Amino acid sequence: MLLTVIALSALLPSLHPAPRTSALLPASAARTHSPLAVAAVTRPSTAPIYQSSETPKVLGGLVIGTRQLVVVTGASSGLGLAAAKALAKTGKYYVICAVRDTKKMDQVAKEVGMKSSDYTAMKLELASLKSVRDFVVNLKAFKAIRPLNHLICNAAVYLPADPIPRFTDDGFEMSVGVNHLGHFLLANLLVDDMKKAKNARVCIVGSITGNTNTIGGGLVYPRANLGDLAGLEAPGAEMVDGGKFDGAKAYKDSKVLNMMTVRELHRRYHESTGITFASMYPGCIAETNLFREKRQWFRQLFPLFMKYVTGGYVSEDEAGERLAQVIDDSRCAKSGVYWSWNGNAQQVGALKMKKGETGKYGWEVQGAGGAGGDLFENAFSNDVLDDQKARIMWDRSVELTGL
Ligand code: NDP
Numbered sequence: 001m002l003l004t005v006i007a008l009s010a011l012l013p014s015l016h017p018a019p020r021t022s023a024l025l026p027a028s029a030a031r032t033h034s035p036l037a038v039a040a041v042t043r044p045s046t047a048p049i050y051q052s053s054e055t056p057k058v059l060g061g062l063v064i065g066t067r068q069l070v071v072v073t074g075a076s077s078g079l080g081l082a083a084a085k086a087l088a089k090t091g092k093y094y095v096i097c098a099v100r101d102t103k104k105m106d107q108v109a110k111e112v113g114m115k116s117s118d119y120t121a122m123k124l125e126l127a128s129l130k131s132v133r134d135f136v137v138n139l140k141a142f143k144a145i146r147p148l149n150h151l152i153c154n155a156a157v158y159l160p161a162d163p164i165p166r167f168t169d170d171g172f173e174m175s176v177g178v179n180h181l182g183h184f185l186l187a188n189l190l191v192d193d194m195k196k197a198k199n200a201r202v203c204i205v206g207s208i209t210g211n212t213n214t215i216g217g218g219l220v221y222p223r224a225n226l227g228d229l230a231g232l233e234a235p236g237a238e239m240v241d242g243g244k245f246d247g248a249k250a251y252k253d254s255k256v257l258n259m260m261t262v263r264e265l266h267r268r269y270h271e272s273t274g275i276t277f278a279s280m281y282p283g284c285i286a287e288t289n290l291f292r293e294k295r296q297w298f299r300q301l302f303p304l305f306m307k308y309v310t311g312g313y314v315s316e317d318e319a320g321e322r323l324a325q326v327i328d329d330s331r332c333a334k335s336g337v338y339w340s341w342n343g344n345a346q347q348v349g350a351l352k353m354k355k356g357e358t359g360k361y362g363w364e365v366q367g368a369g370g371a372g373g374d375l376f377e378n379a380f381s382n383d384v385l386d387d388q389k390a391r392i393m394w395d396r397s398v399e400l401t402g403l
Pocket residue numbers: 073074075076077078079080099100101104124125126127153154155156157178205206207208281282283284285286288289290291
């Protein structure tokens with residue numbers, strides 16, 4: 001039975017919809033500035049993704065008051081929105097929602113009941129290094145001399161159905177450009193400012209899919225593999241390992257890069273700045289827009305499968321509380337670690353009786369990273385722990401982002 005379940009869990013998330021034709025890709029898709037990529041596939045040239053900078057908002061001090069300032073990237077949907085809401089509701093944090101569409105942010109904030117006095121939406125297009133730099137300038141104009149207290153790098157794209165790669169304005173494959181390089185630049189540009197804050201924390205959201213020591217990352221193919229990082233030598237590569245484009249693998253690779261970045265930030269800056277650097281796995285939030293590329297049947301079945309078969313399912317709200325905890329909980333003051341809840345997802349969940357906060361007993365699925373359970377320090381996979389590769393990743397990312 002267990003084997004069947006593991007086999008199923010390995011199979012279902014890998015059932016990608018049939019590839020779309022390039023004609024159906026969004027207008028912003030398929031761009032490159034690099035001759036390397038032009039040689040690989042023919043792509044129409046289109047306008048830049050980042051069209052114009054935002055007029056800086058100022059006088060933030062008046063609205064922030066005594067609250068701590070936290071930036072959340074990708075706060076306009078899913079985990080980022082739920083975390084922004086969870087942080088704001090404590091009354092201790094003022095949230096800068098760093099998003100590509102500020103109007104959408106204001107709309108969804110209203111829908112989930114976030115008060116306009118608790119946040120400001122600021123434009124951040126992670127598919128453009130210029131936008132990342134503009135965002136940092138705007139953030140500094142807004143907050144003036146007060147330091148930034150916390151940074152959550154949460155935004156991501158997952159493009160498993162794309163037959164050919166999309167490229168950022170700077171010519172990077174979209175998953176590596178948005179998920180890794182954009183955040184790499186952002187975090188590095190903010191370290192100097194954050195070191196002036198007391199107990200500052202940076203969290204880059206990771207995933208078990210990038211950890212090959214889990215069911216999701218080890219049994220579900222394609223597996224993450226950075227190879228010799230040939231794809232980080234110059235813009236234009238389709239994959240980090242220098243191979244042919246595979247959207248599902250590109251996402252997993254980017255998550256390995258995210259977790260490696262956390263370890264390198266910790267190694268390079270924790271002692272000298274006092275900043276806490278961490279990664280986390282929120283559980284499988286099977287209903288978020290991350291799965292927008294998947295077919296409708298998949299989007300309906302996947303949450304049920306994760307809830308009732310693997311036990312890895314967690315709701316957006318609970319996942320948001322988990323991410324907020326990495327910033328707010330005194331237990332998360334340790335740097336260089338990877339936080340998880342309710343098991344390391346190296347097996348499917350087991351139904352166990354557990355005493356709840358009210359003292360009553362109830363059933364809970366334990367061990368698969370899903371709803372419920374407690375916070376614990378998880379183990380990074382060997383890919384993430386490869387220090388030599390991490391240094392190469394760092395040097396190449398510095399060069400690619402022009403730091
Ligand atoms: P969503 O798609 O709901 O959220 C992703 C966010 O990233 C959106 O707000 C999106 O903006 C933003 N974003 C995408 N592209 C860009 C860009 N170019 N510039 C700026 N922002 C961008 O997915 P999730 O909430 O599920 O994912 C959040 C994080 O959680 C990711 O890091 C993901 O890897 C991680 N994660 C998710 C899991 C899950 O099961 N869902 C499991 C493990 C980890 P917009 O609102 O405009 O679309």
